Amino acid sequence: MTTYGPASAGLGRQAAFYHPALFYGTEGEYLDGVGTFVQDALDREHSVLVAVPGPHLPLLQDLVEGNRKHVTWVDMRQAGRNPGRILSMLQEFADRAVDARTQASIVGEPIWVGRTPAEAWEATRHEALINLAFTGRPVSILCPYDTALPEDVLAQAHRTHPVVGAPGAYRASPRYTDPHEVCCDCDTPLPEPPDAVVVPFGERALASVRDEADRWAAAAGLPPVRRTDWLLAIGEATANSVRHGGGRGTLRLWCADGELVAEIRDRGRLADPLMGRRRPDPRAAAGGRGVWIMHQVCDLVEFRAVEQGLVLRLHMGLE
Amino acid sequence: MPVARRAAARPEPDSPEGRHSSVVFSDDRQWAEHLGVFVRSGLERGEQIQYFADTTAPERVLRALTEAGIDAAGAVTRGQLSVSVAAQTYLAGSGFDPDTMIGLWFDAAEAASASGYRGLRVIGEMSWGARDVAGADRLLEYELRVHEEVFAHVPLTAWCFYDRRLMADAYVSVLASAHLTHRGEPYAVPALRVAPLADRPGLLMSGSAGYDTRDAVAAAAAVISGAAARTELDLADLRHLDAASLAVLADAAAGRPGGTPLKVRQAPSPLRRLLQLFPELDSVVEVVDR
Incomplete structure (x- = not known):
């Protein structure tokens, strides 16, 4: 199995699209994994967007204290309440980075503990579509996943991210799957309403x-x-x-x-x-x-x- | 099912809004009654009267007037009354063109005045608007424009005859409601009503604008594209406006010389929401009472 180093030093980070899933079990792992990614992006003078659930924002803001104003902070619970609108936000940010002649580095956490199964399916579809939307573009998008999430959600993250790992060790995902196939798999039967x-x-x-x-x-x-x-x-x-x-x-x-x-x-x-x-x-x-x-x-x-x-x-x- | 349109307070007959009326009917008796009232009033006022037929034979018009006790033959002989066929007059040539038509009214009113008449009154059978006549798709645009571009300037009285037997009810509703004065049978309120503003240049849009009402929105856009920058849209009674309709209206304003923004009064909540979603439209749509 190929093992990469920290997300910040990931293979091809500079040249091509980079879309790792970070699996974290503790706040320390979260801050280590996300913090390293953000700090590295700031060091490289990238345009940085951090879109994570609101409660995580202050933790990360404290971490990059002096550089807080160089990062765009977004509460994903609001902006990404509907997972279907997240990709538009990410693409818009990446486009603006191109306009500003910088690279975009994004932390996008679309699924958190408490998301309904229906939301998680659409967020999984969103994760697959990220791979289609950014193919060939020099954009890095780190997606943190709480290991307390349901098993099926974590399993899908292995299919939607070309690279997966924990702080300090990223590797190519052997279960990575063509985005079109993932989208088809997301077309699960919908429950019938009792009365409509x-x-x-x-x-x-x-x-x-x-x-x-x-x-x-x-x-x-x-x-x-x-x-x-x-x-x-x-x-x-x-x-x-x-x-x-x-x-x-x-x-x-x-x-x-x-x-x-x-x-x-x-x-x-x-x-x-x-x-x-x-x-x-x-x-x-x-x-x-x-x-x-x-x-x-x-x-x-x-x-x-x-x-x-x-x-x-x-x-x-x-x- | 939409409710029947209420009888609006009728404007003063001699005001611009009172001189352009839609007349909706569905049988020959109603047709003859409207015809008789209109012609008799014109003769009494010393106005010149022109009837532009579509499907009705001219001799039938004259016969109906005679049966109503009007000396139609005498009026024709002295040049006060004429009955002609639209296809041989204003629809001849390349078809219907609102710009040409508006110019013709100025000429016709001037000619009537030069002949000593106190004004010009005209009946037009509008049923050709439902057929495959070149330019027929601009009929609503025309009806919306004439209030400001003709009736505000020319002593013209016009009754537009809408025969339900020849036009679909939904289309009659859209066209009839573009007039500020209505006579004859009530009609169903159209999904989207577009009408001229009575007291200032502009259009009123009420109801619900969506994909289904795109023809009416396109007509409104055609009016806006050729109108002066001070032309306003009053949307006080517009319940819904979709993004496509807003885009068509904004495009029309942006295409005007100088690209002056479209002035909107009483912007409804969907328009305000669309402007939030698309702030770039702020430069082409100006909500004046925001």
Whole structure:
């Protein structure tokens, strides 16, 4: 087995895309692994983004005391609440680094203890897509994984990271898997809701579907501010069904575990798995603008390619 | 099912908004009644009257007027009344062009005035708008533009005849609601209503704008692209606006000479949210009462 040194000295770090998973069991291991990566990136004058769960931020900020302002700090629990929007943030940061003629070094911790299984699946999909999005780009993205996470989540991390390891020792992941295959594996069957409002739609019914979804969400207790987001997402999803999903679709609405779910089912295909994972030009019709908006405004977006087409579930918390 | 449009408070007949009316009907009796009221009023006022038919034979128009007790033949003889066919007049040649049409109204009103008439009144059968006529897709743009570009400047009274037997209800709703005065049968409120502002240059958009209403948004964008920078969008009653519609409207404003931002009043929450998501649009969309 090939064994690499510390993440900071990883093979090819300077020349190519570098995407290691760091497995940590203690705070000390976390600070050692992440801290070394960040300090090394700062020493090399890279643009550094640290997107980790909020409680981890102060620990890392203390570690790089003098350089705190040279790092962009992001609470992943907020920015990455929906795992589907994380990649857009990372790509935007990497693009800005290119503009600033620096390299981007990123710490991205998309899965933490407490993530729901559904969120963990979409975060795993996100991890696989990182490999597609950054192929050939000189970007380093270190992803810390708490070893207290469920076994299946940790197993997926071995499939989505070309390099894995613990502080001090990184190695090529023998279980690394083609990102497209991982994405297919993420298309797990979704649980059937016990009770849902069913609204079939075609182009002529789009406005009444939007109104129906709005009334239903209001009755379910979604606050007005979030209803705006809810409607933006459903409007984009139903329009996509009409435009790209066979001209019509079915909307189902239900409440579960303190959140509202809208499912849009049509005969479409998600041709590009990276669709909607990069900030689009708002004035360009093509380029995944609708999917990107869904990811930005929803708490979780689940995509499933099924035999009959595409299933999309938009989740929005009532809080 | 949308509720029937309420009878709006009718503007003063001689105001610009009162002189451009949609007239919706669904049988010959209603058609003849509207025709008779319009022509009789024009004759009493000493105005010149022109009827532009689409599917109705000109002689049938004259017969209906005669049956209503109006001396149509005499009016034709002295040049006060004319009945012609759209396909042989303003739709002849390369089809319908709002710019050409707007110019024609200035010429026609001037000619009527030069002949000693106190004004010009016109009925247009608009059913060609539902057929494959070149330029028919610009009919809504035209209806939206004439309030500011024609009726505010010219002593013209126009009734646009929308025959339900010849046009889909949804299309009639969109076109009829682009007028500030309505007569005849009520129509269903369209998903997205676009209409001129009565008191200043601009458009009112109300309802819900999405992929399904893209034609109406495109018409609004066409108006904005050719309009002066002071033209505003009033969105007080707009419940929903999708990103594509906003992009089309923003593009129209950005394409104007000088690239002046689009002025928006009463911006609804989806527009404000989209501007948060896409701050780069701040340079092309200006929320004036933010």
